[in-house]
Amino acid sequence: MQNSSLTRVKTAFTQGIWxxxxxxxxxxxxxxxxxxxxxxxxxxxxxxxxxxISLSLILMTGFRSSMxxxxxxxxxxxxxxxxxxxxxxxxxxxTWGIVxxxxxxxxxxxxxxxxxxxxxxxxxxxxxFTNLIAMYRLYSISNKVVWLEPLANVLMFFACYYLFxxxxxxxxxxxxTLSSLAMAIYMFKKRRKDISTRPLASVHFDPKLVNFVKKxxxxxxxxxxxxxxxxxTVLLTIRHFSVDELGDFQVVVRPVFTYLxxxxxxxxxxxxxxxxxxxxxxxxxxxxxxxxxxxFKVSFMVSSVFxxxxxFFGKPLxxxxxxxEYDGAIPVLLHFSLFFIFMMLNAYQLAYIKAHGHFMxxxxxxxxxxxxxxxxxxxxxxxxxxxVAIIVALCSGYLMMFILSSIVExxxxxxxxxxxxxxxx
Numbered sequence: 001m002q003n004s005s006l007t008r009v010k011t012a013f014t015q016g017i018w019x020x021x022x023x024x025x026x027x028x029x030x031x032x033x034x035x036x037x038x039x040x041x042x043x044x045x046x047x048x049x050x051x052x053i054s055l056s057l058i059l060m061t062g063f064r065s066s067m068x069x070x071x072x073x074x075x076x077x078x079x080x081x082x083x084x085x086x087x088x089x090x091x092x093x094x095t096w097g098i099v100x101x102x103x104x105x106x107x108x109x110x111x112x113x114x115x116x117x118x119x120x121x122x123x124x125x126x127x128x129f130t131n132l133i134a135m136y137r138l139y140s141i142s143n144k145v146v147w148l149e150p151l152a153n154v155l156m157f158f159a160c161y162y163l164f165x166x167x168x169x170x171x172x173x174x175x176x177t178l179s180s181l182a183m184a185i186y187m188f189k190k191r192r193k194d195i196s197t198r199p200l201a202s203v204h205f206d207p208k209l210v211n212f213v214k215k216x217x218x219x220x221x222x223x224x225x226x227x228x229x230x231x232x233t234v235l236l237t238i239r240h241f242s243v244d245e246l247g248d249f250q251v252v253v254r255p256v257f258t259y260l261x262x263x264x265x266x267x268x269x270x271x272x273x274x275x276x277x278x279x280x281x282x283x284x285x286x287x288x289x290x291x292x293x294x295x296f297k298v299s300f301m302v303s304s305v306f307x308x309x310x311x312f313f314g315k316p317l318x319x320x321x322x323x324x325e326y327d328g329a330i331p332v333l334l335h336f337s338l339f340f341i342f343m344m345l346n347a348y349q350l351a352y353i354k355a356h357g358h359f360m361x362x363x364x365x366x367x368x369x370x371x372x373x374x375x376x377x378x379x380x381x382x383x384x385x386x387x388v389a390i391i392v393a394l395c396s397g398y399l400m401m402f403i404l405s406s407i408v409e410x411x412x413x414x415x416x417x418x419x420x421x422x423x424x425x
């Protein structure tokens with residue numbers, strides 16, 4: 001029983017890696033196929049539109065961490081879920097009323113209005129059930145969704161493209177909408193077998209619930225700041241570089257960045273944060289030490305392998321997968337591999353900080369990353385016009401976040417009078 005939390009983390013994390021590898025195999029193969037058969041401009045447009053919609057809905061994923069922490073403390077799932085429901089409905093309506101007109105009229109992107117609405121509703125429902133599964137720590141359902149989602153996306157695309165003879169770009173948007181709805185239905189049915197929730201109802205506010213709302217608002221801003229870093233990177237690429245370089249980032253660099261994050265960063269928030277929250281509630285600091293040491297070991301190992309692969313095999317590997325026109329992504333990925341370790345370590349430290357309820361600290365750390373990103377790019381762009389300047393600026397933002405989160409983590413440890421375990425060399 002002494003190692004129960006660490007054992008759950010290891011089991012869920014390991015299973016998460018395997019199912020994510022399956023997800024990557026499906027999703028990345030699909031992206032490679034698209035890169036060979038669809039124009040780079042169409043793919044860049046599709047990813048950019050999805051980024052814009054995700055930027056608004058990702059705010060609701062910020063509720064996830066506050067839901068996990070608050071539910072572990074008071075188990076008031078009825079009011080927690082209803083607050084989340086009202087907030088999600090509001091955000092979907094805001095996205096519908098603001099983001100769609102921005103895409104259609106400000107950016108002049110020629111995408112059907114109904115396709116955009118479908119994506120908003122599909123992704124909104126998926127976010128709702130994903131957060132519920134995280135709150136109740138239903139790790140098995142969460143891991144299944146990881147690989148089922150890209151499979152559903154591929155199947156829906158080919159159904160639209162080959163069976164209904166829709167345009168390729170239209171099929172991409174329709175496939176994303178239908179796969180999101182399919183995952184929402186799947187999570188609803190699976191979760192309902194274990195835990196039933198009540199219909200939408202009024203919320204009974206008490207001091208604990210008010211505190212949850214405050215944490216949720218802060219966590220939502222933090223989630224927005226997280227995706228905003230990538231969004232700013234895309235905007236800087238659009239502003240300062242060509243469509244060809246934007247295609248390198250969106251088609252090659254972005255998927256690699258996303259898949260590595262799915263493999264090794266998101267599992268920290270999905271599996272480590274809930275267990276840390278329980279350990280903090282129980283005052284089990286020894287378990288927290290063991291979890292921390294294990295996460296740091298995994299981070300050093302993964303980051304070292306990623307860097308060595310990019311250093312010695314990056315060029316032949318990328319050119320073997322993608323057409324030669326995407327060779328500009330190779331140096332960008334090499335520089336990214338140098339900094340990936342800070343993403344993993346920072347993820348743990350932010351999870352530890354949020355497990356103690358310090359959501360404002362976490363938000364400030366995220367904001368510092370955005371500021372560092374922008375200032376670093378302005379500085380680097382004075383010395384080089386290479387697109388590598390953008391990824392180095394992005395990595396500088398993550399480095400700043402790691403430094404600040406380390407300081408906050410040490411402060412929390414001192415408040416508990418706990419010594420940090422030395423990190424592996």
